[in-house]
Amino acid sequence: MKTIEKLKTIRVALAGNPNSGKSTIFNALTGGHAHVGNWPGVTVEKKEGKFEYNGYNIIATDLPGTYSLTAYSIDERIARDYIVKEKPDVVVCVVDSTNLERNLYLLISLLELGANVVLDLNMADIIEQRKIKIDTKRIEELLGIPAVMTSGIKGTGLDKLKEAIVKAKDRKGNSVKINYGKEIEEVIRKIEEQLDGIVSPYPKRFLSLKLLEGDSGIIEEVKKAGYENVVKTALQESSRLEKEFGFDIETEIIEKRYGFIEGIVHQCVKKLTTIEEKLTVSDKIDKVVTNRWFGIPIFAFMMWLTFQLTFTIGGFFADYIDTFFGWLAESSSAWLLSTGAPNWLASLVGNGIISGVGAVLVFLPNIMIMFLFLSFLEDVGYMARAAFIMDKAMHAIGLPGKSFIPMILGFGCNIPAIMSTRTISDERDRLLTILINPFISCSARLPVYILFTGIFFEKNQGLIVFSLYALGILIAILSAKLFRTAIPKLKGPVSPLVMELPPYRLPSLKVVSIHTWERGREFLKKAGTIIFAGVIVIWLLASIPMSAEYASEATLIGRLGKVFAPLLKPAGFPFWQAAVALFFGIIAKEVVVGTFGTLFGGEENLPIALSKIFTPLSAYSFMVMSLLYIPCIASIGVIFRETNSWKWTAFSVIYSLIVGWGVAVLIYQIGSLLI
């Protein structure tokens, strides 16, 4: 009997250290067509891709890059959970062959977890260049798992890797067992016995080891399963060992693992030449870019260049997009009216959706170009250095060096800035960095400053704008300090710096464009969902009742403006127009300018109209309010996505509203006394 043969599916997970070339291997296997989503419950990116080999349909999942599988960071928890709970058929462990010792540490963790591992010895091209020989046959014998050599960059060895995956699919785990020495082995056996009958996806030996290592996630797991007394035993046993033999059990376990690894490396790796590694080109570059005197100026120059190019090139396209949406809004409402559609529909489409979404999409070129440069700097390896040189200064304000990049990006746009906090592994540091970001004055606020300083501070325009930027930074720093000391969830020391500085390399255009697109797409998605919804709400407020003119005093938003105007009195601008402009500013900060334009019958009337209701002092306090008062809709959306919590999102909105109002009032009141 003949049956139609369906492709059999093999699920593969890719694990590996950061900088092991795992992403390159993933892209090479899947042809760069990955589905990007989020891991459940967290906002760490999850990449999945498919490829076919030898009649098998292979689904590959790219696990986050990790150094081991403790519960230490979100990334490691995700990787561990995926392997244990989703049980992929095969786990490919991608290692950097030029630094086998450390990379094999993760392999050991995977093996102890009971995964069905295929070892991918990556960076074969560099190994060859350095005249190092790795005996893969011997590794296979010693570890009892398949091993292949690949070069993700050169694209060699990939077929062998695919074949190894297919061959390994029916293997059941592995049989590697590290001997931790008589004393520890006895304790492990004892704990394993006590764990008898436990229902857990983890192997018992793994659980015992992790209990001895004090892994918080596993302790929870074991407690939940009702084996609380075993946790106690593990604690007692480790302190007994410490007393009797004088060693710290965790250090001992780690040393035994590395001892095992060194044994393997010693037997399988031969250096044909014995030339000591001298300073490489990378080290020479680092001598300059991480120099205590030059480091920061060089970084400042890089950032200046990035912004300069972003805004000159981006601005060029932005103008066209702006014109295009203006035309589209007008002509589509005209067309709708001509087909006999009701007024409100034409207004919704023209004033609401197209103008609103257009106002946000205008930033797309800026954002894409900024991402292009930043992806390039990151792929080159420079971003790690930036975090390195800023670490000391950032510690002073209660943040790690890695938080500096999101702060800098905030000057361009808070959205990519908040998204870029993903590289911060410590959850507290990351949350803190997200929460202070909206105070960094993004480029969308510049039009507001330009409008007001042009009218009220003609002589000191530059100085006044600069003072607003400085104020934003100051508020961000003070908030960081405040949050760190006052919010229990954010308390604690700044995580100290330990980070790999990958060797500099010129990334391919394809890699940089993939990374740029992956980031830009997020922004587009937002424009299509959250911003779209927000725009409709504001349009509704500005159109009801239909009898009134759009966004006039008689509409809901006008009336709301009137309700809120008295609240703005202490800040010096108790006008409903100001309140309405601030409302619209939530869509995007520069919409404040357009709103004043609409309310006063055209932007050309603004110099006269605004100087009638504002004084220089209240104009300044209005600018301060625009700077601080609330993140724009897109930022709010991205804060929600990145914190995955309505609570923190609401906190961010309310806190900034209070701070914005408070500082504006403070400035107006103190200013009134002085003048």
Next chain:
Amino acid sequence: MMALAFGRPGEEFEVAELRGGRGFIRRLSEMGIYPGVKLSIVSNQGFGPIILAINSTRIGIGRGMAMKIIVKPLKTKEEIP
């Protein structure tokens, strides 16, 4: 024996001890800094973080952490020709 933070560029060491809590030991060990490993200093400017070399990997590490890594000198500056 000395703290790694006092090593100078070009000098080589063997890590003898990690003086810190569990999180500290775990974090460094995962990154390949563990008792017995040989490393050298690429950059130490007497200020701010230090750059280490372990084989071909470069690791940036805060000065505070480097104070808690106790090392045994293998090759000092004077011995390097």
